Amino acid sequence: MSSRFDHSVSDLLLDRAREGDRTAQAELFAAYGRAVFGLARRMLGRADLAEDALQDTFVEVLRGLPDFRGEAPVGMWIRRIAVNKCLMHVRSAWHRYRLPMDAGGEATPAEDWLMADETSPELGLDLEKALDSLPAEARAVVWLHDVEGYTHVEIARLMNASPSFSKSQLARAYVRLRQWAGGSKEVQPCMPALNN
């Protein structure tokens, strides 16, 4: 799965940025700023919080550049910092008042997903609004897993939770996304799920 942070910049640019050349640092921002802001906007659900995360991320990038030795791609390093900044916002008081989704270990039956009338909604119709409406942790799991390609184990490590928490959040988030994005009716009661 490709990420918006995958593309690279030249070693020369990186060297100049490391040495404090503001023009080179601005080019680095031009290369990755949009990806960071996009990640933050999707994970945090609000443009103002995303701008905070963007600023925090690049302040840390500028601070850390002299010590960045290029052992990992710079885009992945920046993404890691951005994800951590976003997760700090997710853990903040502003988000805490929002009820988290049920993090129970029960599998989510696929019937929760299916609509009563058996027709598919127009996916993408209001997907952005639906994503923004998810609880903060669920939204972060959805974006990290489905778009940035993080595994459940990696997400669990980032969020100090278990992989099953990540799986459960993702499944329940999907049910809500489907309902909200497609304007679905209330879901039907579930049937027992197959064991995995």
Add this chain to the structure above:
Amino acid sequence: MHASLEQLIGLRDEEPVAMEVQQHVRGCNRCARTLNELVAMREGLAALAEPLPPPGAWNRIVAAAEASGKSARRRWLPAAGVSLVASVAVAVFLINARLLAPTAAVPAAVTTTASSAPADVGQLMAESQYLEHAVLNMNDNADSMAVSAGTASTVAALEDRIALVDYEINNTPARGASDPKLAQLWKQRVDLLQSLAAMRYAQVTSSGI
């Protein structure tokens, strides 16, 4: 009986899913349709427009970075001095961290074997999680304080190195709890987190918080 959403998402993402589930989905129109919709939903998310950063964002970042540098210099302390304090403080920290994070249960042996021979991956992961939790607790205080340029630089370097180790861990195929390469990486992560915890502890205690 139909597959759960977790199982269908696992199938979509080519993760290991029980054979009976795979066979069921192949023969079940309802599950197959849900699987197709899960694929479409993921594609829809990935296709969402990437918003542009607000105008002037870069200028504000530069201003914030420069302001951060100035406030750091106001409370300059020799980095070596801070390191010494940190070294002494680490033992105290490990005791206090237990009080700060009572929910992060870690076996007693974990906190006392931090720098000894590599343990298995599970044990190192538990220790890493415990230390990270303690560091996060202290970050809330430490981030709001002005610190010396040396401390800020050391903390940034440690966070940078942790990010690099994380990158390597994420790109190392797991071959079980005794995988020496993975254990080595987790050991590095624990060592770096211990250093970071010591720095943060020194910051917090030197400011009297």
